[in-house]
Amino acid sequence: MALIIGNWKMNGLRSGLDEAGKVAEGKREGDRLVICPPSTLLMAMAEALDGTGVEVGAQDCHMSASGAHTGRVSAEMLKDAGATYCIIGHSECRDECGDTDGLLGEKLAAVLRAGLKPVFCVGESLETREAGGAIDHVKRQLEVVEGEAGRAIVAYEPIWAIGTGKTPSADDIAAMHEAMHAVLGDGTELLYGGSVKPANAAEILSLPHVDGALVGGASLKAEDFLGIAHAS
Numbered sequence: 024m025a026l027i028i029g030n031w032k033m034n035g036l037r038s039g040l041d042e043a044g045k046v047a048e049g050k051r052e053g054d055r056l057v058i059c060p061p062s063t064l065l066m067a068m069a070e071a072l073d074g075t076g077v078e079v080g081a082q083d084c085h086m087s088a089s090g091a092h093t094g095r096v097s098a099e100m101l102k103d104a105g106a107t108y109c110i111i112g113h114s115e116c117r118d119e120c121g122d123t124d125g126l127l128g129e130k131l132a133a134v135l136r137a138g139l140k141p142v143f144c145v146g147e148s149l150e151t152r153e154a155g156g157a158i159d160h161v162k163r164q165l166e167v168v169e170g171e172a173g174r175a176i177v178a179y180e181p182i183w184a185i186g187t188g189k190t191p192s193a194d195d196i197a198a199m200h201e202a203m204h205a206v207l208g209d210g211t212e213l214l215y216g217g218s219v220k221p222a223n224a225a226e227i228l229s230l231p232h233v234d235g236a237l238v239g240g241a242s243l244k245a246e247d248f249l250g251i252a253h254a255s
């Protein structure tokens with residue numbers, strides 16, 4: 024069954040927990056669903072979803088377990104709050120939080136140390152795609168995670184497809200996932216992310232080596248999120 028992970032990004036107040044409850048109500052036997060709310064909602068959401076089979080994840084973490092890092096949250100704290108997954112290397116974080124490959128290696132180690140499942144994001148810019156360098160770019164990003172293949176989930180998210188309504192062609196997604204599978208092997212689940220919605224989910228999720236989806240905007244409404252999950 025496909026793994027469908029929702030990334031709420033910086034969206035959601037306590038009143039939005041109802042939407043997570045609706046996801047739990049609509050979950051079918053065997054569905055593998057994860058919601059990554061902002062860290063302010065993690066504990067409440069984990070409690071609300073306890074026993075439903077819908078898991079909760081975080082969107083980023085600091086590489087240290089604790090210390091003088093004002094405003095930051097460690098992987099251990101996220102686990103303590105009820106998270107079982109943690110996204111790292113999302114293009115918005117690479118851009119806004121200064122995530123470099125070196126830092127991401129440390130974050131990956133921190134997530135594994137805390138016993139969370141890392142969802143490691145990779146993806147090229149439009150410029151790189153148009154220059155024909157998408158696969159080489161992603162392969163270079165995968166060097167950070169290669170040593171932990173089998174312990175990490177990897178999400179291919181072309182930057183130009185995130186929140187834009189645009190997606191690569193099915194052939195381009197399949198070619199990228201084939202290349203990632205060749206690097207990482209059978210033990211690593213590979214997700215596609217970038218403007219996944221109920222209308223395109225069936226085609227994307229049927230492609231070889233696409234084991235699930237990382238969903239941003241369409242994860243905010245339970246109906247859309249479940250529509251994606253049930254398209255697979």
Ligand code: PEP
Pocket residue numbers: 030180184185186187216217218219237238239240241
């Ligand atoms: C994301 O940010 O991880 C994402 C895939 O966003 P969207 O689905 O909105 O393109």
